[in-house]
Amino acid sequence: MATMPTTHDGSYDGARDAAQGGTRHRTHDVSGDAPVPDLSTVWLRVFLEVARHGSFTVAARTLGWTQSAVSRQVSALEAALGGARLFDRLPRGVRLTEAGRVLVPHAEAVAQSLHGAARELAALREVAGGRLRFGAFATADAALVPWALAAFRARHPGVRVTREEGLTPALLDRLTAGHLDLAVVSTTRPAPLEAYELHHLLDEPLYVAVPAGHPLAGHPRPVALGRLAGADWISGSPRPEGTLLDAVLRQGFRPRITHVVAEWTAKQGYVAAGLGVTLVPALAATSVRPDITLLRLRDEDAPARGVYAATVRGRSLSPAAQAFIGVLREAAVSAVPAATTASAAPVVPG
Template identity: 35%
Template sequence: MSLPIAVASRLRVRHLALAVALDTHRSLRRAAADIALTQPAATKLLHDLEDALGARLFERHAWGMSPTPHGETLLRHARGILHDLAQAHADIAAEREGRQGSLRVGGVTGSVPTLVAPAIRALRERHPRVRIYALVNTSEVLLEALRRGEITVAVTPRPPDDDLAGLETRPLADEPLTVVARAAHPLARRRAIALAALAGATWIVPPAGSPLRRDFDTLHAAAGNRPPTDLIETVSIVATLALLQATDALSLLPLGLARHYEAPGMIARLAVPLTGAGTRYEIMTREGRGLAPAASAFVDTVAALAQRSG
């Protein structure tokens, strides 16, 4: 899809920078200062942008400004374009310094030990001069960062309520889930424990709406349990591990993550059969955006690791 020449000839990077600054500050005066313009110059720049696109992009209020639906659409693309330009500048600077570019990736906590970290290690072995930034967060945060152009690749389960508009996905193999507790937990030596018997336990779980919480609720429903109510909610693996070690609480983790922390004796996996339970990770990138060599190599490595482990 090509941009009409009449529009392309009028648009400048500064137009996009102003739109993003307006969304950030919701004030024309502060947005103008942010991109080193006078307020009258920013007013004219916004008028030119709206005129070029043929749509009102921001509503004016007594308290400031807010994007219209057309403005929200522009902002979605503008952030990506500005991040792409910043990435191009960083890559060129890296090449001039003898480095091999940069890569910004993201993953949920469960994907880090088995997919993200090994892929980064393999990439660095082949391309030691690549600069890598890794964001670890929830699926929702990762996909928002991906859409905004703040990361290039995300390794994450598909959020339950996300339509994945503007993204390309590559499903990977399912990773089993397992119930964990502190290493000296009274249940750690039991050979077989039914999930139905654990409904009254204290559980450390991610917040409602997350993929792992969805799996947690589905497993208990399949076991005939009412939704457990004695819950501690956190997205932090550090908090989860600390709470597991300090209490008799239980948690549900992807198998690779559980093994990672079981090896040094921090937690124990309990013998709770979870038939059919698994986390489906996917590699996600922005739709229609070509990948730089480092990003492409990272994606291929993650896919190969998932295939071997699956």
């Protein structure tokens, strides 16, 4: 498996403090010399079973073993525990000694811990427990994530889900730092994301948002992007690189950015006022104000960006994360069908 560490401090975040035990050395203890003996959990079943039945033979029968195995297991346990007899051997069975009586609750505690661990791990495996920490960018949060989240919570109510918002780069940083298990990100060029495992969700076309009265607003067919080369563009950043306009750059012309507006609602206002045009991802198409028209672009030069569920490469995916990727994919095809099939423009009639 290929791995990609980038940031690995050699420790794990949660358990260091919980371990509380940089000072717990087993080599020599002060009083009692409690050596935490090397025991198999087999002894636990055997011990409790024998204690319950008061007989090696009966315990062996219920365990599916032979009597000699039980006898030796108990002997080994007694030897490992410092030689203290745990059972009095009687002619008609065995009987707990004081030491054995003392051991019973501890053995039961161990069994309970083991049982709880197995149960919790099983819950984790069946996506009935554990936690899922994910992040998503804004437009995904508008049209994709809610549906996926609803389906996930309905299907796996036991999973504790926490969500974050942020731009793709910030989410990836959170992912690398280990604060997120999964991030819904978008990119027009997957190259710089090679450090992450990208689970493809959908490729969403980018539409051009124009004011309702724009000359191209009534155009019956997808328009060529070049026809907008001379338009004023509104972007979230003064430089097109790294933004949605990155896709435009690869179409051969450098857009003239006249206004820098980051917030999505505000950006719509600028477009509606005729101050310029901007690119709108398909996921945001349903939340466009009515006095704006979205133009579909010609397939051959239509910019698109991919939406991915990103995880850290080499870091194991929890079953919950895998399941969440599944529902994200479902949401991608059901909530945004326009992204997969071409239809006539405009997408949303002004």
